[in-house]
Amino acid sequence: MNKHLLYITLLASTLLAPSCNKDLLNVENPNTITEDQFWKTESDAEKGVNAIYSMFYQNGGFNRWIYFRLDLTSDEGFSRSPWLELGDWTRFQYINYNFWEGNVNTWRDVYKAIFRANQVLAYVPDIPFADEQKKSRLLAQAHFLRGLYYYYAAILWENVPLVLEPSEPADLPQQNTLEEVWAQVEKDLTAAAAVLPPQWDDPNVGRATKGAAQAMLAKTYMQQHKWPEAKTALDYLVTGEGQGYYDLVPAFRDNFRGNTENNIESVFEIQFSDANKTGEGDGPNSNMGSNRSQFFAPRGIGWSDGQARNWIIGEFKKEMNKDGALDERLRYTLFYKDLEADFGDKVYGRDWQWDADEAWFRKYQRDYYRSNEDYFNEINFRMIRYADVLLMYAEVLNELGQTANAYQYVDRVRERANMRPLATAYPAIGNDAAAFRERLKVERELELCGESVRWADLKRWDDLRSDAGVDKVAARDPDFNNFVVGKHIRLPLPQIEVENNTNLEQNDDY
Missing domain, CATH: 1.25.40.390 (Serine Threonine Protein Phosphatase 5, Tetratricopeptide repeat)
Known part of the structure; x- marks a missing residue:
């Protein structure tokens, strides 16, 4: 029977015979599995x-x-x-x-x-x-x-x-x-x-x-x-x-x-895939991709609802690598106005007219092989990677009074980026745990920017627990002028x- 006809018939029966047995209308779907049937x-x-x-x-x-x-x-x-x-x-x-x-x-x-x-x-x-x-x-x-x-x-x-x-x-x-x-x-x-x-x-x-x-x-x-x-x-x-x-x-x-x-x-x-170009849901053919790149891509490529703060570019440029060149992590971390001049990258194959203070997150974008973004980004999201683990280990050792031992784990991350050892680049830190902690905040940003760890970092460092701490953060990000301590x-x-x-x-x- 046509299902629409069935609905009309049931509705009419309800209106014409209000005294009928309601159980007759409670038709169970034989394709629906209950808890009692499933966990076997x-x-x-x-x-x-x-x-x-x-x-x-x-x-x-x-x-x-x-x-x-x-x-x-x-x-x-x-x-x-x-x-x-x-x-x-x-x-x-x-x-x-x-x-x-x-x-x-x-x-x-x-x-x-x-x-x-x-x-x-x-x-x-x-x-x-x-x-x-x-x-x-x-x-x-x-x-x-x-x-x-x-x-x-x-x-x-x-x-x-x-x-x-x-x-x-x-x-x-x-x-x-x-x-x-x-x-x-x-x-x-x-x-x-x-x-x-x-x-x-x-x-x-x-x-x-x-x-x-x-x-x-x-x-x-x-x-x-x-x-x-x-x-x-x-x-x-x-x-x-x-x-x-x-x-x-x-x-x-x-x-x-x-x-x-x-x-x-x-x-x-997280194992993302572009196999199903459909909407989200729980069905077998639902989207298994990421929407992040669509919302964080530069203007004209995605929605550009999310952008990166410009101060991060400046932080990258404060220190040159062993060869006197820019830290190449910047190249793969952010899109910004001078990216082509700095590294020769012409992202998404286009010429951009970006403002000097504009930047976007480049990680997990697909400019390396296509010229647009969509809701089906198949690039896996690395929720935890070993560089994060090494920097966490350095932080823990520093907090335990083992600052001298902590350097080596930061240096492993810096070496991959062709940066000098931390003690060579910043000898004034020495074994000062507070100074090491402040530098480690920068090292985590240079390595992990845009990887969804920064909010937890700010909370862990207690940078948001006092007005003085929030003021320092607000100097980098004016949105924090709205931040109310304790709320x-x-x-x-x-x-x-x-x-x-x-x-x-x-x-x-x-």
Whole structure:
């Protein structure tokens, strides 16, 4: 029967016979699988874990909007978008706490990923497996991904509910403190690190590894200034049994291109693909690409809703390399007016009329082989790479009073860029931990600009905890003149969540 005719027939029956049995109208879809039917086999468990990974392709997270929070809200970036509200959410002018693209969509997708992880952790233990190690590794991946999403919830909103069991629509979860959220992230990542393998075989490349769990655990400890614990986590990757799996690739640019993915520098990266040129969703043919390049590309190529701050170019140009030339990392980090004059690059094959103060993020753009951008960028996002790990290790050692030992790890990163050793270039630092810390802030920017770590860095360094600290940041990024200490260190909770859940209180000063 034609389905439209069926709907009309059912509607007419309802109107003409109001006393009929309502159960006759509750027709179950035989193609819909319920929880009771699904969580039965090893295949079901694998699909459940893959469904958590698939959340990387949703708009609220690493497909699109989270970069506005992690990159543009930091002092690296800003927005001149004609969509005023979108730009306002990069400059601490939060009016509508329910703004979908700035807040609610990311909240939804974070908790959607957590919900999927909770299902795996609740139901998979009861599924019989021929190989118990396979089951353990699936559960470890769910722990890793739940910990990862709660890490970003802590970075963005801080005081969020910890939902650790499969939830129902009527649930009203209790709000947790930031300290409690961090404790759960530690618990999940520790559980993951204990089980995950150092590497996967080729068909499973891109899944979380022991090194990825240890690196995320170190990031979690560092945000809390738990320096000894962070060192223990990083030891695995830098001086321990995991160090043999990681190194720096010879060419810096190979960390941001589609033909050099999952290389030895990769600790964890999101596996993007341009196979499905469709809309986002949960279907088998949904988009698995990244939208970032479309929104961050220069005018005429993409939407140009996100730009880089010009001060970063100046920072690169303060120090020449061993050959007296510019630091080549600048070439692959930013688009800017003098790029062709400095390096000979004619990006996207066009002549540009850029203003002197304009710059855009070049990492993950596709100018190296095409002349436009779209919503289907296939270049993997390197969430954690080994250069970041080495710089984190240097930071941890410095905070533990081992400044002299920390130099070598910064120098490994600088050497790849053909820069002189740090002690040679900046001898005044010596063993002064405060001076080393200030220089390390610059070293992380030169290496990691546009890689979605800067907002967490600013929070960890306590640069946003005082008016004096914020004033220094505002000298680089005038958007921070809007920053209110004690308030804008975190996003407001979506107001709709607060109104629908009596156990939630809006974050301070909102």
